[in-house]
Amino acid sequence: MSADRRPDPATAVFVAHRNLLFTVAYELLGSAADAEDVLQETWLRWAGVDLDAVRDQRAYLVRITTRQALTRLRTLGRRKETYVGPWLPEPLLTAPDVAEDVALADSVSMAMLLVLETLAPTERAVFVLREVFDLGYDEIAEAVDKSPAAVRQIAHRARAHVAARRPRDVVSPAETRAALKAFQRAVETGDLQGLLDILAPDVVALSDGGGVKQAVPRPVVGADKVARLLAAGVGRVGGEASLEPVQVNGCPALIMRLNGEIDGVVALRIDDGLVTGLYYVRNPEKLSRVERETALSR
Structure with missing residues (x-):
């Protein structure tokens, strides 16, 4: 933090995007505790980045978060194999503004998170980044270490998979x-x-x-x-x-x-x-x- 007590540029950017990054991690993991750990890992990597070399700070942070979440998602999958009884996502008390954003509310609903559980980790990441956060295929490709063409195919497959399992209609x-x-x-x-x-x-x-x-x-x-x-x-x-x-x-x-x-x-x-x-x-x-x-x- 600088002498006038304002946060340094890296901290200010991270704080400005923190809620978005938490949402990305939570939608990929279904666990708030694990999402918070991912944010800690994201911050440690972001703190060492040369900001002048970053063209799109939001996309860069989302990319770091996605990579960390994918690593943790695979670990979480092994943990679920020994879980006692059905595994359900960690519920979050949310403010009214979340419900007002219909697309966001649908994407974090318990029903949708359970549908996302049926996707492979990379499919889940591609679907969430494309359908919920509207990232471009090139940006997603960098986040999941795939070619843009492969990402398009994964997105198409994941979209069809989710469509067959998600709620039939948007409920008022x-x-x-x-x-x-x-x-x-x-x-x-x-x-x-x-x-x-x-x-x-x-x-x-x-x-x-x-x-x-x-x-x-x-x-x-x-x-x-x-x-x-x-x-x-x-x-x-x-x-x-x-x-x-x-x-x-x-x-x-x-x-x-x-x-x-x-x-x-x-x-x-x-x-x-x-x-x-x-x-x-x-x-x-x-x-x-x-x-x-x-x-x-x-």
Whole structure:
């Protein structure tokens, strides 16, 4: 920092792009903790760069971040192989401005992050950098060490893969809030029919306890099974338990509290006004980011 206490140019540029870089790393990893580690590694490399030799500072920083995230993504993949039960992304409490950016909210939603999990690491990076952050093929090629022609092919393949698995239509915020409200009311009262009315016939429920908290070890499929699970387990909320509507990953969600302490986060995927995906994160290591807002940008 200079004598007048202003940050040096390298620090100022990094800080200006920090939220963007965190968002890139998080979308590639699905883990805020790992994304923060990637940002630390990015800063260490950026601090040694000759700024006068950098033509596009944003692209250069994104390139460093992507390379570090890809290295960590492969390590994370090995870690997931020994994970106890279903692995879900780390939920983030987000500000209203994230939800207002429809493309950003869609890209960081729990449903989309799970779709991105089905891509190979390089495919995931190419898709995110192109479709979410609108980087050119030449810039992406430098980030993933591929030729621009190869990147175009990867982008085409990844786009088709995601299109076949992503939510069928963009759901309006009002429709999502209405579905969440109906779901919350049914869960709080243990209303089995109310749950059946809001759950899609082929709904899939996943819960992540990380081997620390009790969770269903395998996906639960079908409205009847999911409704009965909710009515028997999470339902009849009251007394020492409560559900709090919040914005998680740019979408309406619920925080479950027991005795005032956060017990888990319930995120939903909504299609045609019905819940098609239910994601319940209880792993304590993944809940620190729902107590304060995380700034995301693109």
